[in-house]
Amino acid sequence: DLALLLARSLRPATVTGIDLSEGMLEVARRKASADTGAAASGTKMTFLAADCLHLPMPDGTYDIVTAAYGVRNFEHLLRGYREMYRVLRPGGTLCVIELSTPTSPLVKPLYRFYTRHIIPLAGRIVSRDVRAYSYLPESIAAVPQGESMLALMREAGFSATEHHPLTFGVCTIYIARK
Structure with missing residues (x-):
């Protein structure tokens, strides 16, 4: 999409x-x-x-690299970022959209209930799989977020890193430059 x-x-x-x-x-x-x-x-x-950890493209192929709701599933996030950095042209932009955990004391309990109960229930009903979508809150909680994610991007070589939380912090856009 x-x-x-x-x-x-x-x-x-x-x-x-x-x-x-x-x-x-x-x-x-x-x-x-x-x-x-x-x-x-x-x-x-x-x-x-x-595999995003081993992209079959030469160095400096792309002006923009994006990842939407997927980096939390990378086996080695730093290696994935290094690979994205490798295929970007100098001056290129990385844009990552990822689910995140809200920090607001008002939103966090609602978010926790929704991700731990409603999403897994809907996943079970739709897919008839008991484990369907129960991994989602676990994978969101396990991935670095905010400044920790930006630090990882900088470690991979990126500069001018920034993040923009959306929808009360349930989603974040990360931008970085090569």
Whole structure:
């Protein structure tokens, strides 16, 4: 979805979508072929199965690298950031959108109830899998957040790092430059 939004909004020459799952890539290809706005943008869309810790691109390939709701699932987050840094051109931008834990004493209890009870229940109902979506709050809590995430990005080589919490802190946009 992010690749299609980028094609429609920014109209770049190319967009490369990457995922480990060939099934998810097939969904992306179907969506891209049905998205008239992305098709009208003139953007060449490519979807590749690849591991974000070992990207099959040469150094300095991209102007922008994005990751939406996925870095918390990287086996080694610092290695993932180093790999993103490697494939960015000098002056390029990294934009990461990730779920986060709110810090507000008013929002935090509601968030905890929602992520620990409502989301797993909905996941069980939809997928009929007892474990479905119960990993979500665990993975959100385990990933570095805020200044800790920015420190990791800087350790990977990025500069001009910033973060912008959204929706009472349940989501954060991280920006960094090469």
